[in-house]
Amino acid sequence: MHSCEKFLAVGSGMEPAKIHRQEDVFRRVKNFRLRKRVYLQYNSEWNDYLPSFTYMRDNWRHDMSMYIVCLDLEGVLVPEIWIAFAKESGIPELTRTTRDEPDYDKLMNWRLGILREHGLGLKEIQETISKIDPLPGAKEFLDKLRRMTQVIIISDTFTQFAGPLMEKLGLPTIFCNSLEVAPDGEITGFKMRVKESKLTTVKALQSIGYETIAAGDSHNDLAMIQAGKAGFLFKSTEQIKKDYPQIPAYETYEELFDALKEAIER
Amino acid sequence: MHSCEKFLAVGSGMEPAKIHRQEDVFRRVKNFRLRKRVYLQYNSEWNDYLPSFTYMRDNWRHDMSMYIVCLDLEGVLVPEIWIAFAKESGIPELTRTTRDEPDYDKLMNWRLGILREHGLGLKEIQETISKIDPLPGAKEFLDKLRRMTQVIIISDTFTQFAGPLMEKLGLPTIFCNSLEVAPDGEITGFKMRVKESKLTTVKALQSIGYETIAAGDSHNDLAMIQAGKAGFLFKSTEQIKKDYPQIPAYETYEELFDALKEAIER
Numbered sequence: 001m002h003s004c005e006k007f008l009a010v011g012s013g014m015e016p017a018k019i020h021r022q023e024d025v026f027r028r029v030k031n032f033r034l035r036k037r038v039y040l041q042y043n044s045e046w047n048d049y050l051p052s053f054t055y056m057r058d059n060w061r062h063d064m065s066m067y068i069v070c071l072d073l074e075g076v077l078v079p080e081i082w083i084a085f086a087k088e089s090g091i092p093e094l095t096r097t098t099r100d101e102p103d104y105d106k107l108m109n110w111r112l113g114i115l116r117e118h119g120l121g122l123k124e125i126q127e128t129i130s131k132i133d134p135l136p137g138a139k140e141f142l143d144k145l146r147r148m149t150q151v152i153i154i155s156d157t158f159t160q161f162a163g164p165l166m167e168k169l170g171l172p173t174i175f176c177n178s179l180e181v182a183p184d185g186e187i188t189g190f191k192m193r194v195k196e197s198k199l200t201t202v203k204a205l206q207s208i209g210y211e212t213i214a215a216g217d218s219h220n221d222l223a224m225i226q227a228g229k230a231g232f233l234f235k236s237t238e239q240i241k242k243d244y245p246q247i248p249a250y251e252t253y254e255e256l257f258d259a260l261k262e263a264i265e266r
Numbered sequence: 267m268h269s270c271e272k273f274l275a276v277g278s279g280m281e282p283a284k285i286h287r288q289e290d291v292f293r294r295v296k297n298f299r300l301r302k303r304v305y306l307q308y309n310s311e312w313n314d315y316l317p318s319f320t321y322m323r324d325n326w327r328h329d330m331s332m333y334i335v336c337l338d339l340e341g342v343l344v345p346e347i348w349i350a351f352a353k354e355s356g357i358p359e360l361t362r363t364t365r366d367e368p369d370y371d372k373l374m375n376w377r378l379g380i381l382r383e384h385g386l387g388l389k390e391i392q393e394t395i396s397k398i399d400p401l402p403g404a405k406e407f408l409d410k411l412r413r414m415t416q417v418i419i420i421s422d423t424f425t426q427f428a429g430p431l432m433e434k435l436g437l438p439t440i441f442c443n444s445l446e447v448a449p450d451g452e453i454t455g456f457k458m459r460v461k462e463s464k465l466t467t468v469k470a471l472q473s474i475g476y477e478t479i480a481a482g483d484s485h486n487d488l489a490m491i492q493a494g495k496a497g498f499l500f501k502s503t504e505q506i507k508k509d510y511p512q513i514p515a516y517e518t519y520e521e522l523f524d525a526l527k528e529a530i531e532r
Contacts, residue, residue: 066444066459146437147429163413171412173439175474178332193332193475204470208441209459 067264068205069145070198070224072216073155073174076234077138078165081157082111084132085125091118112187121185122160130164139169141253146172149264152205154198156220158190175201199223213263215256222247230263232256333530334471335411336464336490338482339421339440342500343404344431347423348377350398351391357384374456387451388426396430405435407519412438415530418471420464422486424456441467465489479529481522488513496529498522 086094212228225231233249352360478494491497499515
């Protein structure tokens with residue numbers, strides 16, 4: 001039986017006569033592919049690569065370029081901004097989170113009220129935020145990752161808050177929300193970019209030909225983590241890790257980088 | 267007449283009794299907005315800001331955050347890669363472009379054939395590309411722009427070719443196509459990310475709450491240039507500038523930066 005025919009047989013559901021070494025399979029299929037454009041599909045049941053007659057997408061081992069890694073910001077690359085801000089500015093009530101006030105709109109309006117009371121405009125807030133540092137190792141992790149693949153930070157924070165931190169992270173691309181700022185610097189409101197922004201964003205990226213791989217630490221990251229080709233919890237809570245045992249969870253940038261690399265290469 | 271009522275009158279089409287200074291208008295509408303969420307719309311006929319009762323999108327002057335600037339790569343930030351590659355590698359026939367072979371698929375397959383003939387795999391190609399420099403001033407322009415707003419490079423080149431140039435440009439985000447590379451480094455084919463990639467990509471970005479502003483130099487940039495809130499030709503040909511007199515055209519990064527800034531702020 002000619003090797004092409006053997007692969008056709010395999011693709012049609014027959015068990016392969018013998019399990020080839022991976023390189024062996026690649027060489028054979030590569031030769032065949034030149035004529036027939038057949039691609040490999042990983043079959044976990046057989047623990048081997050099998051030809052697929054659909055257009056090659058994510059299984060060609062050295063094709064790392066059709067991926068976007070989508071990362072959460074707060075808790076993953078930088079500290080929780082409001083908590084760090086409360087500490088830096090000496091306004092402890094700003095540590096209030098959605099755990100205390102589940103309605104995000106109410107919480108944000110309350111926060112903006114506190115800022116106004118303390119006479120803090122955008123300039124003062126950005127000066128305070130510029131004292132906050134990314135988590136140790138975050139920039140090195142991000143630099144390494146951005147050399148391997150495309151990375152977009154998707155966050156529920158506001159561009160104006162994220163700005164000073166993006167500077168320290170080497171100006172990565174961030175998709176987030178925005179504050180409405182009056183000409184005198186007063187923050188008059190806020191604007192959420194899109195509903196369910198993390199999920200909506202990864203879906204939009206998928207619609208233009210990308211596979212997404214996501215990592216985040218909290219509830220609002222779960223949708224994007226589960227919507228992509230792979231997804232990971234990073235520095236998450238014990239409760240979330242317990243509730244989602246199927247999502248691999250990591251605590252160090254080394255572990256996360258290796259998992260992302262493996263997901264891209266496999 | 268109370269100032270709020272005056273604005274309502276103006277919004278409903280009445281000519282304003284007098285033209286306010288811009289700051290004046292902002293202060294009044296800001297006060298009003300706190301209760302009614304009315305936003306300003308620029309009326310070019312009256313050369314003034316008038317209230318708009320639709321949700322504030324692009325006219326709040328200090329809201330710079332809901333924009334993504336989409337830039338072409340070749341000819342705008344770096345030289346034409348195939349032409350520079352032909353020169354660096356000493357293979358003059360690789361200067362052949364879509365002007366000589368309008369079918370892009372045919373052209374690319376022909377180019378890959380030439381690379382194979384010369385025994386050039388991905389490693390050799392990337393070594394050659396790493397000798398190519400971005401256009402003078404491109405990195406400084408991009409750094410400044412990325413501090414002001416989000417930037418994504420949208421290109422028809424291939425990630426693997428762009429890699430060494432992205433490194434020199436400070437690792438900006440790039441959406442482009444990808445090469446199929448065999449384990450031994452041989453380029454066996456190429457994969458276009460999505461059809462009409464530039465237009466499709468700006469549309470996807472718009473669908474997740476962004477206004478896009480684009481700049482490019484050639485025919486394949488025209489769709490994205492014209493699909494966004496603003497768009498510019500940059501270092502384009504005389505013919506394109508003549509055929510599209512309605513698109514502002516610039517030759518220096520300073521001019522382009524000022525035009526982008528103005529588009530974001532207006």
